[in-house]
Amino acid sequence: MYYRGYLPDGTAFEETKEEWNDFKKQWEVEKTNFQRISVFPGDNESELNFGWYSKTNDTLPAICWGKDSINDCKEYEGTVKEEYIVKDENGKNAVKYYSNRVTVTGVQRGSTYYYKRKIYGKYESDVIQFNTHNTNNYQFIFVGDPQIGGSAGRFSSVNYYRKALDDNEGIRNDAFNWGKTITSAFDKVNQEPSLILSAGDQADEMDMSKRYIEEMQYSALLLPKQMQQIPMAAALGNHDSTFDTFRRHFNIPNPLKDTIYVNPKTNYITEYNYFFRYNNALVVVLDTNYLHCVDFKNVIANAIKKYPNTDWRIAMFHHDIYGNGIAHAQTDSGIRVIRPCLTKLFHHYKFDVVINGHDHVYTASKFVTYNPNANNNGKYDTTGVSEINKNPDGPLFITANCSTGAKLYEYYKEEEMTWDYVHKNFQRFASSSFGILDFYYEDNNNIASLNVTTYDSNTHNINDGPYKIEKQKRCCNTPDYITEDGIWGVEYGDWCGIVNETINEDVDISEFINEKDIYIDYEDSEV
Ligand SMILES: [Fe+2]
Structure with missing residues (x-):
């Protein structure tokens, strides 16, 4: 009812035509992969909440997380539960999927990390780079x-x-x-x-x-x-x-x-x-x-x-x-x-x-x-x-x-x-x-x-x-320094003023x- 215009698909633009044609081939291969990694934020910036599907629940999932290199990465083991059945497009061939959860902790700012996923009891060969950035900017x-x-x-x-x-x-x-x-x-x-x-x-x-x-x-x-x-x-x-x-x-x-x-x-x-x-x-x-x-x-x-x-x-x-x-x-x-x-x-x-x-x-x-x-x-x-x-x-x-x-x-x-x-x-x-x-x-x-x-x-x-x-x-932080200009504390290694307000x-x-x-x-x- 409210729609007008046309879709911005790849063929509408000459400069993306080749990319679009490549993607069509890639998508045919990729479209039924339901086991992709999702990365959600954790409780705070030092944590990451991973999730993905697996077709069995007899092995525990894990992320191996390494700073600057995948060598000597640390394993974070997670949980697997909740059976979930997905039938194919014709309503046949039911496949069970289980939800896997892993939380990685201790992630520092301004760093380069590498990680890999353990699924079905084995680490995958794919190593993924994950960069973190400045805290203040x-x-x-x-x-x-x-x-x-x-x-x-x-x-x-x-x-x-x-x-x-x-x-x-x-x-x-x-x-x-x-x-x-x-x-x-x-x-x-x-x-x-x-x-x-x-x-x-x-x-x-x-x-x-x-x-x-x-x-x-x-x-x-x-x-x-x-x-x-x-x-x-x-x-x-x-x-x-x-x-x-x-x-x-x-x-x-x-x-x-x-x-x-x-x-x-x-x-x-x-x-x-x-x-x-x-x-x-x-x-x-x-x-x-x-x-x-x-x-x-x-x-x-x-x-x-x-x-x-x-x-x-x-x-x-x-x-x-x-x-x-x-x-x-x-x-x-x-x-x-x-x-x-x-x-x-x-x-x-x-x-x-x-x-x-x-x-x-x-x-x-x-x-x-x-x-x-x-x-x-x-x-x-x-x-x-x-x-x-x-x-x-x-x-x-x-x-x-x-x-x-x-x-x-x-x-x-x-x-x-x-x-x-x-x-x-x-x-x-x-x-x-x-x-x-x-x-x-x-x-x-x-x-x-x-x-x-x-x-x-x-x-x-x-x-x-x-x-x-x-x-x-x-x-x-709690106040630890008072001047005529206000109340001061320390955060992330810097002095900073404390704003007094009723927040709760x-x-x-x-x-x-x-x-x-x-x-x-x-x-x-x-x-
Ligand atoms: Fe919508």
Whole structure:
């Protein structure tokens, strides 16, 4: 309904034609490999959470992790459990897969590591290089909806628009473009990104009878070699929530365990709310397929309790509560339910930036604060965004666009808007995009700065930003030196000022909890 334009597949561009033709051959060989390595962030920047499938469970998985060389690498042994059956495309030939989990600890910054995987009791010959970077000056890549497989059913220049792409062709198309986007993002930061944030809808398949297709989409997601060289934290999108593939592939840190809704059949935690610290940033990831303000509050409070003094608080979840897409942000009933809850939580817990997806059109909000008296379906106030923003009342909400270009939609025009939270919209059809969060210190390390910028994957032209946010650096340590200028401590070997603030105040969310705060079925559209 909202789609227009054409797909940015390889044949649309002469310069990528050869690459596309090579990829088609590679994909035929690779597409049924469901045992790829996933690298997730661990509890903090010194840990990595690996996950992968195996077809047996009689040997324990391991990662051998070596600094500067694979020789004398240290073995980290993991666990294997949870049988999972995947039938082939015809619903026959059931294959069992088991989820393997390994956590590597003691990872230092600014280092070169090499690792290899032990599967089926033997180490593979592939040795993967893994670089870590500066603590004080580092970049995250962020992406919206890779939506791999979303091109299925759409018309493309691959076959000269003669017929819609089938499932296989759609995945292959988006797999290629996902690889191009990731490569482009790595190029933009000189091959030194520290982390990827993906705001949900990593895969497109929602049909319960098509597990095999869903697994092929995950295979495509984890295919680029860079995906083994950097941790990716992902949120659960509405398209990812039909299956529990997310949990089986990914080894998530600090999951919220006492959630409102637990699948009574499996007893598994159904939601995927979690958090981790990375250098001076705390990242909290919410599962907004389940609309329980109390769960959101609990995971945020747990995160801040464990890591109270990071300079930055970043949230990520799929459903864009301050987006401007025609498809979702104004119409999904679920978004209207969680907008006031999350606005209050982010305001009181002092979040700086929120990354969303879902609407497949880019939106940057103004800075949004909570106002209980605002009569605007969201209880929010806004202040404008500039190129440089000192100590803003945040957060800034970024709705990232579809990072493969698989599905690209429309936004409301200015004259159609009856809401005032939109700062900037951007859509360029037949394109893909990514964003960069650039964290750094300035002014003798007293000022913590963050630039938020979104780029076109093909050209590196800036789609929006950079928006700079700056504030006084927080200090993780207890005060041990007091001068007329303030209170000082030591962090990472440097003196730093301590920002006094109340960070663990209890936020009253009773107005967002009804007497039966039980599972609410999320009525989503087809997107
Ligand atoms: Fe999506």
